[in-house]
Amino acid sequence: MAVKTFKAMLVEEVKGGKFIRKITQRSLDDLPEGEVLVKVHYSSLNYKDGLSATGHRGVTKNYPHTPGVDAAGVVEQSLSPSFHPGDPVIVTSYDLGMNTPGGFGQYIRVPAAWVVPLPDNLSLRESMAYGSAGLTAGFCMLKLQEHGITPETGEILVSGATGGVGSFAVAMLALVGYQVVAVTGKMDEKQFLIDLGAKRVISRSEATDTSGKPLLKGRWAGVVDTVGGEILATAIRSTKLHGAVTCCGNVASPDLHINVYPFILRGISLIGINSQSCPMTFRQRTWEKIANEWKVPDLDRQTSLCSLEQLDGEIDRILAGKQKGRVIVALAG
Numbered sequence: 001m002a003v004k005t006f007k008a009m010l011v012e013e014v015k016g017g018k019f020i021r022k023i024t025q026r027s028l029d030d031l032p033e034g035e036v037l038v039k040v041h042y043s044s045l046n047y048k049d050g051l052s053a054t055g056h057r058g059v060t061k062n063y064p065h066t067p068g069v070d071a072a073g074v075v076e077q078s079l080s081p082s083f084h085p086g087d088p089v090i091v092t093s094y095d096l097g098m099n100t101p102g103g104f105g106q107y108i109r110v111p112a113a114w115v116v117p118l119p120d121n122l123s124l125r126e127s128m129a130y131g132s133a134g135l136t137a138g139f140c141m142l143k144l145q146e147h148g149i150t151p152e153t154g155e156i157l158v159s160g161a162t163g164g165v166g167s168f169a170v171a172m173l174a175l176v177g178y179q180v181v182a183v184t185g186k187m188d189e190k191q192f193l194i195d196l197g198a199k200r201v202i203s204r205s206e207a208t209d210t211s212g213k214p215l216l217k218g219r220w221a222g223v224v225d226t227v228g229g230e231i232l233a234t235a236i237r238s239t240k241l242h243g244a245v246t247c248c249g250n251v252a253s254p255d256l257h258i259n260v261y262p263f264i265l266r267g268i269s270l271i272g273i274n275s276q277s278c279p280m281t282f283r284q285r286t287w288e289k290i291a292n293e294w295k296v297p298d299l300d301r302q303t304s305l306c307s308l309e310q311l312d313g314e315i316d317r318i319l320a321g322k323q324k325g326r327v328i329v330a331l332a333g
């Protein structure tokens, strides 16, 4: 193999505890040991990457570091019998981009156990339109379905709806017939959410009740919450009898002020989502659904493409809660 160096984003700590980001040349020798070397064609930007790119030690302990929890590309070398040079593959989460150099570099080297063969009917670029965010939306949806929430059960509330996880939750739920009510802080993006399939769009203030009542009128059969805090607390208290609420994010707050009444009087299930350590069988099942019955038509509507050099500004936008849909990062070439 001729390639010895490749381009990557590197986040470094400088004087005063500050962190800088630069695009630089890295060597294959800088990558950790692992069974599968992948030439990355596309990555994508997630909220967690924003944290890693700004020195958040809860995500990345050691710097200098290359973030990127998502990567899709082609196997270049493999010590595993499961993968061969030329295989198109997806690698998302586990430790990628956290303490293992991630998808914001043109090569990654990872354990074979992290690698998913690209499903038929999905291109590398399409897989990164979804990335960890779309996959997480898929996990939430599959969990709601496992809890018996069907399109007939009633409306589904999705919070952080213009974000990566939220926008895919809206689009995929609507695609298979659910009535989706989208919560957003960007009411000027109402039409974007309607076009994705939302039946109604409500503001964050409409989705936040501070009355202190333990139970509110039951409105939602299911909830995909991506923000936490008061919106999640309100959603739980507004969920109908035997409804289910998935919880995956904390962009609003990690706190949850509720009591046990929604659980013991309404039988509501609160389902935690951890995509990072999600078992491979559930992961592959979700990718198969994404590639087939949940495949969103016209993915370009909710994605934009940027180069490694253009990624810096996109990182600032996602951390400010201003991102709409998903940003795909093109690395090949």
Ligand SMILES: NC(=O)c1ccc[n+]([C@@H]2O[C@H](COP(=O)([O-])OP(=O)(O)OC[C@H]3O[C@@H](n4cnc5c(N)ncnc54)[C@H](OP(=O)(O)O)[C@@H]3O)[C@@H](O)[C@H]2O)c1
Residues within 6 Å of the ligand: 045, 046, 047, 048, 132, 133, 136, 159, 160, 161, 162, 163, 164, 165, 166, 183, 184, 185, 186, 204, 226, 227, 231, 247, 248, 249, 250, 251, 252, 273, 274, 275, 276, 318, 319, 320, 321, 322, 323, 324, 325
């Ligand atoms: N548990 C897991 O496995 C897992 C996997 C993936 C992501 N996550 C987490 O899920 C969350 C969403 O990830 P993402 O990639 O979708 O992020 P994102 O693209 O930045 O979207 C988050 C959205 O939340 C809303 N928001 C931002 N600040 C808010 C605030 N202060 N109060 C209420 N809403 C706010 C915004 O949407 P609106 O303007 O439309 O309200 C924003 O677009 C993050 O916390 C991320 O770490 C967890």
